[in-house]
Amino acid sequence: MSLWEYSNPVKFLKLSSRVLPWVSALSGICLILGLFWGFFWTPDDYRMGSTVKIIYIHVPAALMAINAWFMMLVASLIWLIRRHHVSALAAKAAAPVGLVMTLIALITGAIWGQPMWGTWWAWDPRLTSFLILFQFYIGYLALWKAIENPDNAADLTSILCIVGSVFAVLSRYAVNFWSQGLHQGASLSLDKEKNVADVFYHPLLLSIAGFIFLFLALVLIGTRSEIRMRRALVVAARRMPS
Amino acid sequence: MRAVLLRDLKLAMRLGGGFGLAIMFFLIVTVLVPLGIGPDLALLSAISSGILWVGALLACLLSLDRILSLDYEDGTLDHLAISPLPLENVILAKATAHWLTTGLPLGLASPLLGLMLGLPLEGFFWLLLSLVFGTPALSMIGTFGATLTLGLKRGGLLLSILVLPLYVPTLIFGAEVARRGSIGIELQTPLWMLLGVSFGVVAVLPFASSAVLRINLR
Amino acid sequence: MRAVLLRDLKLAMRLGGGFGLAIMFFLIVTVLVPLGIGPDLALLSAISSGILWVGALLACLLSLDRILSLDYEDGTLDHLAISPLPLENVILAKATAHWLTTGLPLGLASPLLGLMLGLPLEGFFWLLLSLVFGTPALSMIGTFGATLTLGLKRGGLLLSILVLPLYVPTLIFGAEVARRGSIGIELQTPLWMLLGVSFGVVAVLPFASSAVLRINLR
Amino acid sequence: MLLSVQDLCITRSSQVLLANVSFDLASGEALILKGPNGLGKTTLLRVITGLQPALSGKIITQEDIFVYAAHADGVKPSLTVTENLQFWADIFDSKDVSSALSAFDLNELKSSFAGLLSAGQKRRVGLARMLISNRLVWVLDEPSVSLDSASILQLEAVIKQHLQNGGGALIVTHADLDLGPRCKTLHLDEYKSKSPVYDHCAEAFL
């Protein structure tokens, strides 16, 4: 039995209905624990004061915003190569979630930037590339909305996603030209030594796990409702009087 | 392929065809910006090369939707799709025609407009060079976007939204070349990047576009 | 007249109709300008209100040609011309629909974009106000331009060229209100001038436009 | 008399197309205009409905009497069939969309987007506008194009009904329409003129 079996929408619906409650529960638990821990049981940072607590939302949201696009890229490739409807619909369902994550990262970043850098917004490379990512999400969703035939829409958005990914990477490189920027570098890299103290580190991991499960749950829900929508269309077409 | 290119150029030259309009638009943007931000020349000269690049980009953008939509609406694309000509060539011919009628004249006109915005003299050459090397990428990316929004009634603004983030690397490298040129510092790296983007885009996107076009003609 | 207005709004909301796209374009221009001229926030904040006005103007401009050309091409304007509705009302309804789907949302979105360009906080209110009062003039002038370029195949860029000089007074007064607001000096005079232009334009141009329209339908 | 055209001369790009066209259209009558391609039939209809000026001659008629159906029928692809017709009902201040729908057998297609219709279906939507307008004189430019034979019969029936109600119709067509006894045919060939325009304006330049 291969994994591809679940690319059948009906099978996928069955499987996901069993998985969904667990994923949701896990995401709820991790989020509540992580956020409570982060917000109430950690000390204030000596430089940043209590504003450091935004990190528990900001960093996971930023991570998920990027990973959601990555998932859409993979799903798009699968759709173009193997033409499994579920993967196209999953890509479609991931986009709004990714968009919201991007927005959350941008907004929490802006809120954080005010006390830290003294400005709501700066044209720092990382912030700028996030803004561009935001535009990619909007364009991707707008294209989905604008095309009526679902298969055509899946094809075209997949191609856009692939081409867009290349350009997103290019722009990330391009904005680095400007300046080193104000934003700190990656703090969760495995090879370098940690630059976030342990007190902040563990709840952060928990909350990242919570965001990952939340993302999974939302994508599952979205995919399921897309499948139901398609099914309703098929049924309605069959009922149509001749 | 020559036939498509020549016909597109001829159409552009004809009444209402749009040749020269891109430059006019470019000129007008250059005029509007000082009107909007006031006549401070030091300020203007600091932003001139960037504004000129943004203006060129917008002028390109405005003329994108005519690359394909007229031919789509009147059925020419259907007929071309079942003609002996490969669709990739059609795409390439159309992008080339767009560049010849938009990007190239824009680049050639840029020194004049640079003058009006107080761009330092030593920047003229690099501005021109960066536009001439960068606009082929703009035309090709724009053609790709135009194929994506083809079926959609007046996809004009949707087209802009899809295409603008794709324009970002070209814009940054191009504007950086022009900026560095105007203040006379080293500009090898962005220049090579700009050339790389242009060549890469022109080599790869015709295939993506013709795939998209086939889907949209369905 | 209500019927035309409602139908245009409905069309704008529909698939590919273009509602919300103007704001997106506005946003994208705001993003492009820093990309073009670099991330220096002090520089940006000096030019922010001017750039936002130019951006709003361009966003308006890009959506002008859909005001009338679709209705022209599919014959709706012919039919409306021999309907009981006076053409002036048709024009007014179309300009209003354009404003409601472009100028108004643009104005409301402007503070957010001001934020990104480092516009001082005290300028937000005046920027919003100047856009909300100024954009009706932009829509009406644009509709007039659209009637002028009606017959011409894809008059898009020609339209921009005709309309942009007409936009100049609105732009100057509007940007001046926003600029003075952002640095906190007296702004009565440009504000009154802006209001005057808007009211004058909305009162007079529908008649000019409908005369032009009649000629173009011949 | 609904319409009386006297000695009408019509032009296109400084050529007289048709000279001294005269005819009358009485209530209850249909007039079919025939002639080869490029003669000026479409131009004539546009002149009569007032969309284009005539060179000379008189058009005696009432105000607000015409409704015009051309090839470009103003059907919006992104509105449904009902929405399209309802718009015109609002414009012409008439309530009755449903009877127009059923007259052209559009009830089944009522709520599908006009952009998805086939050529003939779209044309029927365009024609349904005639019924909604409540106008007395229908001016139709090749109305039977793209219609199948059943729809042509429907169209004929609708026009006949309109004539019985005291309306009139001015129809350009290359096909044969059977509109009953009160239908005259006017062959426009005899009015053909390819002379250049000699109005006082052009004269002033000579």
Next chain:
Amino acid sequence: MLLSVQDLCITRSSQVLLANVSFDLASGEALILKGPNGLGKTTLLRVITGLQPALSGKIITQEDIFVYAAHADGVKPSLTVTENLQFWADIFDSKDVSSALSAFDLNELKSSFAGLLSAGQKRRVGLARMLISNRLVWVLDEPSVSLDSASILQLEAVIKQHLQNGGGALIVTHADLDLGPRCKTLHLDEYKSKSPVYDHCAEAFL
């Protein structure tokens, strides 16, 4: 055999329009397709020429054999008639524009802009492209629309000549065309199917 269609099923927006259409087209033959509005004739032609995918069935034919004339005939208003046709001559690598011009009586209009032509004249320009293409199978969607009776006779003559030269023609029309003895008519009504699509894709969703 120029074209053989076997058990073709065609769809539009998840509905089967026509099911199991089969026919052959031999060299020198014309096939007229008939059926009411909205049946799926235009869609069928687009599927056969490869512009749209079929749901199932086979289309056996050669490469590069079709030329297609639809309502949208790709005539550019800002080019002259000759320039329009010359473009297609370049694309199809053929020299002969003048014989196409005279076949459709376009010599007089040769150098006028296509945008200024009347409906019927424009259509003739679109049809002239067939002659230029040198393709074997002409696929025509309602070619006689807007044509006057003289032009219809010309069209029939041109098609007959093409058949005599060994070509084939696939024609959708609501009018009656007289194409000589080697012309069959296929009524598509009997293949009508309004069943939903039962491909594995749609099925998967149930």
